[in-house]
Amino acid sequence: MVLDLTMSMAILALMGALATIAGCLEDLESDVGSQSNPNSQVQLAPQMGFLHRIFNKAISGEPISNGLSAVTGGTVTTVLLSAKFYPLTAIVIGAFIAAIIYGIFATTSYAGRVASQTRFKQPLYMDIMRYTTPSIIGHNFIVNFCLVAIAYIQFEVLGYPFTIPFLALIWGISVGAIGSSVGDVHYGGEREFQNREFGCGLNTALSGRIVRKAESGLRNSIDNVWFCAKFGGPATGIGLGLTVFFSSWPTTLFGYTWKAIGVGVIIVAVMVVMNRLVEINVKNAYGPYKEEKNEPEVKA
Amino acid sequence: MVAIDPTLLNIILIGLSGTLICLAVHFIPVGGAPAAMAQATGIGTGTVELAAGSGLVGLITASYMYAYEPLADIPLVMAAGAMGSMVMLASTMLAGGFIYAYGVAVPFASAQVKKDPITGERQDIYVSKGTQGQGIPTICFVSGVVGAALGGAGGGLIYFVLMEIYKPLIAVASAVAVAGVFTMGVMYVNSVIPSYGVGGTIEGVHDPKFRRVVGKDVITSFFVSILCGVLAVLIAGGMV
Numbered sequence: 001m002v003l004d005l006t007m008s009m010a011i012l013a014l015m016g017a018l019a020t021i022a023g024c025l026e027d028l029e030s031d032v033g034s035q036s037n038p039n040s041q042v043q044l045a046p047q048m049g050f051l052h053r054i055f056n057k058a059i060s061g062e063p064i065s066n067g068l069s070a071v072t073g074g075t076v077t078t079v080l081l082s083a084k085f086y087p088l089t090a091i092v093i094g095a096f097i098a099a100i101i102y103g104i105f106a107t108t109s110y111a112g113r114v115a116s117q118t119r120f121k122q123p124l125y126m127d128i129m130r131y132t133t134p135s136i137i138g139h140n141f142i143v144n145f146c147l148v149a150i151a152y153i154q155f156e157v158l159g160y161p162f163t164i165p166f167l168a169l170i171w172g173i174s175v176g177a178i179g180s181s182v183g184d185v186h187y188g189g190e191r192e193f194q195n196r197e198f199g200c201g202l203n204t205a206l207s208g209r210i211v212r213k214a215e216s217g218l219r220n221s222i223d224n225v226w227f228c229a230k231f232g233g234p235a236t237g238i239g240l241g242l243t244v245f246f247s248s249w250p251t252t253l254f255g256y257t258w259k260a261i262g263v264g265v266i267i268v269a270v271m272v273v274m275n276r277l278v279e280i281n282v283k284n285a286y287g288p289y290k291e292e293k294n295e296p297e298v299k300a
Numbered sequence: 301m302v303a304i305d306p307t308l309l310n311i312i313l314i315g316l317s318g319t320l321i322c323l324a325v326h327f328i329p330v331g332g333a334p335a336a337m338a339q340a341t342g343i344g345t346g347t348v349e350l351a352a353g354s355g356l357v358g359l360i361t362a363s364y365m366y367a368y369e370p371l372a373d374i375p376l377v378m379a380a381g382a383m384g385s386m387v388m389l390a391s392t393m394l395a396g397g398f399i400y401a402y403g404v405a406v407p408f409a410s411a412q413v414k415k416d417p418i419t420g421e422r423q424d425i426y427v428s429k430g431t432q433g434q435g436i437p438t439i440c441f442v443s444g445v446v447g448a449a450l451g452g453a454g455g456g457l458i459y460f461v462l463m464e465i466y467k468p469l470i471a472v473a474s475a476v477a478v479a480g481v482f483t484m485g486v487m488y489v490n491s492v493i494p495s496y497g498v499g500g501t502i503e504g505v506h507d508p509k510f511r512r513v514v515g516k517d518v519i520t521s522f523f524v525s526i527l528c529g530v531l532a533v534l535i536a537g538g539m540v
Contacts, residue, residue, distance in 0.1 A: 037336030037344055063349045160360070161367040161476040170356045170484075174388065177353025180336070180345035182395045189338035189404040199405030201428020202338050231403050239395035243388045247361055250383070256369035258376065264383035268445055271390040275397050275441045276419070279408045282401040282435075288425035 003157070008252045011157060015150050016245035019171075022146035023240030024233040026066060026175045027183030029139030031191075031232065032132060032225040033057040033106055035065070036180045038188025043113065044208035046122035052212045053125055055132045055221040057109040062184075063176030065105070066143065070172030073098035073144040074151055074165035081164075091152060095144035103137035132221050147171045150244065171244075178239040186232025191224055199286055311529035313461045314486070318525025319518055320454030321490040325351045326497075326514050327447025328389065329440035329504045334432065338404045341411055341433030341503050342440060343396055351451055351491040352484075354392075358385035358452025359483055362459050363476065374460055381456025382449040389448035393436050400435035408435030412507045418442060433503070443504030451487075458483045462532055469539035478535075486528050493521050 003011065029035075032055065034042050039058045046052070059065040077094030081087065107129060114124040151167035154160040160167060192210045193202055214223045246267050250260040304312075330350055331342030343350055361384030362377050369376065400406055409426035410416065411433035416423055418438045427433050436444075462479035469475070497513035504510070 037333035040333050041337065061346060061349050063353055154360075159367075161363050161473075162360070162480055163473075163477065166477065166480055167360070170360060173349075174353045174357055177345060177349045178388075178392050178395070180349060181343045181392050182399055184336045185338060185344050185396060185399040186403040188336040188344070189399070193337075201406050201431050201434060202404075203428075203430030204334075204339055205430055207337075232399060235395045235398050235403070238398075239391050242391035242395070243357060246391070247357055247384045247387045251361070251364070251380075256365050256372065256376075256380075258379070261376075261379045261383050264387060268386045268390045271394045272438070272441055272445065275394050275436065276438050278397050278401050279435075279438060282405075283407045283421075283426065286405060286407050288407070288422070289428050290425045
């Protein structure tokens, strides 16, 4: 379907907003359930003698588990749409069913992983499972809703050639890849290891020695998501929001031409410059780790 | 000029596009789990997840270009795929950089080179103790963008070739579905092959590992992708 420019930009802005919410909530879901790379530390901790009360699911890599969840939501939505359901209702029901299935995976995964650590005396806390699982399902529901809504808009309104489930699958894989690359660093690089000086880097020798005490009492995954919601989640949202917005913005404005491709390349060049500015900023702000020892070499 | 059989040409093009994707993965600074803990330079996730994630965004933009520009030729569809992938990976690296810079508070540093080949800045003094570097320095960012462009272009090329094969045989919606899923499959195959070569992590084009493994991986990928191409043509036999 060809829309006028104003309507196209409005649709694009809506997709960007949905993507930002999806990205943010995806990362927070991976923090509250402890998934992907940082979960290797949660898994390792009991082997180092650090028993903890953190949820430990890691159904699979984030892209695959989110892809599965989104494609389930997309498929149910498509079936309901063909049964003449109102689109919003279809998307909500599809997202909800996918989130429930995801919740089942989360519980079996948590129980299975902790059961495999019996020899390290890691207990399976039923209260953790009872009040963390609904949070996982809730976060995942919002992610599914946003991703299936993006897929619906792309298929029904913008006329993309791929179907809703396939588009949802692709966006599910992408949101997982971005969440795993961006927000997880805040969880794995900072939150799990707050018992060291801020900014000192993370020595490999610290592996598995995760922080187990919270601001009050013993730390659990709800404490982790509270912390990561301040930076890791929003940054992931910005990552996916930029991806969805800027991958379509050039063609929306300039049509399907080489000019649009050129504009896309310029956007990427601007991001390269921005990254360089951040690099300069942090190097000036924090300074080198081995300044005195290597100073003569710098002059040479 | 010697005329090449169209079927053979299609198989070779799929082989070449698979090879492009495999080559692309070597350019992307993948730090794996250590990078997610700021213990290694690069993006904190796995090779397959990142390469496929960015390649698939490229697939969406390439398919849209193919569907709505009747005159779209191979270079334009490949460029559209490259643009989508580049935007995805650049956005990811930029947002990830914010976390390294202001969430974990570590300066960006490569552990594989003493000076950044682009900016000329010293790297070794910024590497914190007990790590293999951290963050995404300029050389890694640029290398990643180039890799994403290659991967997206490769994905666009496979999609274009497959659509040209399937479109005359079945309904367009079905052709799109088969071509899309097959392209995704070829992307995953060619993202896995380099994982064995690079051992899960690579910093990009400046990493000594790049020169050591890229030749072997690319040759392997070419032959595996040719096999994928043969399968793509064979399944078309059932569509008539």
